[in-house]
Amino acid sequence: MAMKADEIERLIKASLPDAVVMIKDLAGDGDHYSALVISEAFRGKSRIQQHQLVYAALRDSLGGELHALALHTATPDTAPVH
Template identity: 65%
Template sequence: MPMNASEIEKMIKEAIPDAQVTIRDMAGDGDHYAAEVVSESFRGKSRVQQHQMVYQALQGKMGGVLHALALQTSAPD
């Protein structure tokens, strides 16, 4: 059963409490999402480290229940 956008957002915010999260369903199938995550905790970290933090927040669901996630991360301006 695919994840819905609110589940993805909730998991990210639980792991990264200050995160501003925007989720879009790319294909309307509940399997392909795009996420923009902005968090102060990303400041000073490489893009790879930022993405690892988000993937860790998803607790192993990436590539399984969550088929595809186009990820954009940044620290606030």
């Protein structure tokens, strides 16, 4: 069963309320997404620790409803301009 982008965003924001989340469906199938997550909670954390925070929010969906997620994280001052 595919997962909707807004559900991914909701789960991330439930764990990281200040997060700005931008989701892109890479294959149009609801199973392969890329996500840019920007949060102050990432400040002072390694890239691995940042990703662990996001994956913890999605843990029940990864490998099931959500097959693949290309994850990019940043703090507000290091976020790429879009």
